[in-house]
Amino acid sequence: MSILIKKVRLHNDVVDVLIEGTRFAAIGTDVDAHAATHIDGTGLALLPSFHNAHTHAAMTLLRGYADDMPLHVWLSEHIWPFEAKLTEDDVYWGSKLACLEMIKSGTTFFADMYWHWRGTARAVEEMGLRAALSAAFFDFNDPDRAEPMKQQVMDLHAASAACSDRIQFMLGPHAIYTVSGESLRWLAEYARRHGLLIHMHLSETTKEVDDCLREHGVRPVEYLHSLGLLGPDLILAHAVWMTDAEMALLAQHGVRVVHCPSSNMKLASGQFQYAQMHRHGIAVGLGTDGCCSNNSLDMFGEMKMASLLAKVTAMDSTVLPAAETLGMASRAGAQMYGLDSGSIATGMYADCILVTLDHVQMTPLHSLTSHAVYSATGACVDTTICNGRVLMRHGVVEGEQEIINQARAAVTRRTAAIQDKTSCS
């Protein structure tokens, strides 16, 4: 399969772009080739597609289900009871809805942690995206719970061998307050034996840090260090409450961090210290988190949130400028998950988007990068391409109404099940 995009804007030039198979084959001022698909790039600009470095895709089913509550009420009285009812089929439709939202807003890769791994994997296969999917691991310090979770890791790891190479299996210990030190050690050893990434939440709230200090006598990064987890295969989501010493440890071990600004603000978790992280040279990707704490998967909105929050947190308007933010949302996310994507260059995976320049939010065109970060939304995306395949053209994804209908039906079934249970108890 091949795609030839003629006369598209790339940075400040107008170029032709040839995609052969899954990768960019040629980029130049006059590329001619016989291609299966021709795209007229007039009035469009080419950008790398986004890499959503931390989410819980199927939580689209809970979008708007519970907001504006104290964290423990939100989790224990609303989110967990709903999630406990979800089936693999529900997760499949919730993940398809998430994939649809991502394709429509220019994202071609996401890193996930959730229940019913197979449901999400099936959705990703069908929708044509890339993903690093972790199976959520919780044992609540109970060895009886740890054993079946370990078995699940091994089973899913084996099952993932049958997936296409767009899907990467990774380990997903939920957090230090939900997974025992023994299980964390086991996961680290398993990851290193099999060359897998470890994706976990860390230092999201002050409560988590305080509890760690009380229980283990050290701060969360130091605790992970004592368990042997720190390394370039560890990716930490949130990392809001960090001392300079902890950042230095992360930098020293090449640990990567995912910033989730909307979620940290909506749950009042705290303000990520981007300027300090950047000074320490820590690689930072961008994540939307799940649709219950954001409630959108549009990486355009997330870029703006990240850049603006970083500036006001540092009280310095030069922090996290537009180009750096765009890199965080594309290249940085790709690199931390080991992908040849996130930038437009010959030999890289053909993961990219075409944005409409005749859009009011793109006018006037003083700077495409500025507009992408500060003005545009997902609605500016005309075409989304992943792995050399067109997933959306002129804003339309095949079968989108069916996905919306099926996701609604799944929610109706689960809501009914919860109400049944409530009325019986």
Next chain:
Amino acid sequence: MSILIKKVRLHNDVVDVLIEGTRFAAIGTDVDAHAATHIDGTGLALLPSFHNAHTHAAMTLLRGYADDMPLHVWLSEHIWPFEAKLTEDDVYWGSKLACLEMIKSGTTFFADMYWHWRGTARAVEEMGLRAALSAAFFDFNDPDRAEPMKQQVMDLHAASAACSDRIQFMLGPHAIYTVSGESLRWLAEYARRHGLLIHMHLSETTKEVDDCLREHGVRPVEYLHSLGLLGPDLILAHAVWMTDAEMALLAQHGVRVVHCPSSNMKLASGQFQYAQMHRHGIAVGLGTDGCCSNNSLDMFGEMKMASLLAKVTAMDSTVLPAAETLGMASRAGAQMYGLDSGSIATGMYADCILVTLDHVQMTPLHSLTSHAVYSATGACVDTTICNGRVLMRHGVVEGEQEIINQARAAVTRRTAAIQDKTSCS
């Protein structure tokens, strides 16, 4: 003129809505009438349109022109030199571009402060929106500059009598550091003699507060109080750096405040203390500020920014919940500018929007209010109605490509003029 909207979702009901002339005439489960325009509301929800309580509309021309800079470099080396070159015709096209962006994202009213008042007024008349337009007043403490500015106020006030009743003239002293105390007193007296609102920036940065303390020995709100400005006809934009005593003074005098979260974050001005303002019972509207410090006029994005910033600033996820945020962006803005709009009720101005429910960001529909604030963008707006007139239907505004083209041409002319001047000097 009349419009009948059949079977549209309003809150949790499905209703018919009749608009006669400029106002809502009937809302009920089975309204029948001969109407000039019929709209099928199936799959759509009715919301009040947004009221952007502080902006500089024509700054759309500078969208993305200069970002990520220290404030003084940004203003003195980039924004002011560009603005100095703008003609009334440029401001007209810049304002039309702003009106287009607002209509497309569901805003029907804006409060403005800018140069070339007549250019903006002409754009508003043609585009069909409502606006409160102030002539920016600067005298830099120079009596020789104050006199022509006062004359301009009187001239524009007289000229505004010829405008439609969609346009409200108001006074626009820029700030306490750019307008003398004597001029501020004169403006307050003029406003009260003629029943006009006063719209100004206040306490945007710590520098402004420090300078006020040094020059006048009091904080900004106390300084305005000493000049006799505090009253329910005073609307203050930003109000970031406020003591409890200042908030009490504002509450006591019924002064209204406009929160501009994106601008305050992007310029690293500071974090608005919404929770405290709310406790003091101060009416707070929402503004995007101009396109140079935001860089979007989409009030959906601004609502999310406001709510999330309020939560993380107060470290309390229950602060500024979705319904209160939607009210801030619609009803509160309408009320502070004395308009019978901002909510859907018989007798109110027919200023409203229809949003598409078959949109991925609206799925599943646990809560329309939550989705409006936390998930949707302007792209979810199907129809915009102002003053009983349809300004957009199915996402299309008449003549939008021409506005985009003309705004681009204005920018090309001004950029050339600036480069000419630079190369001659």
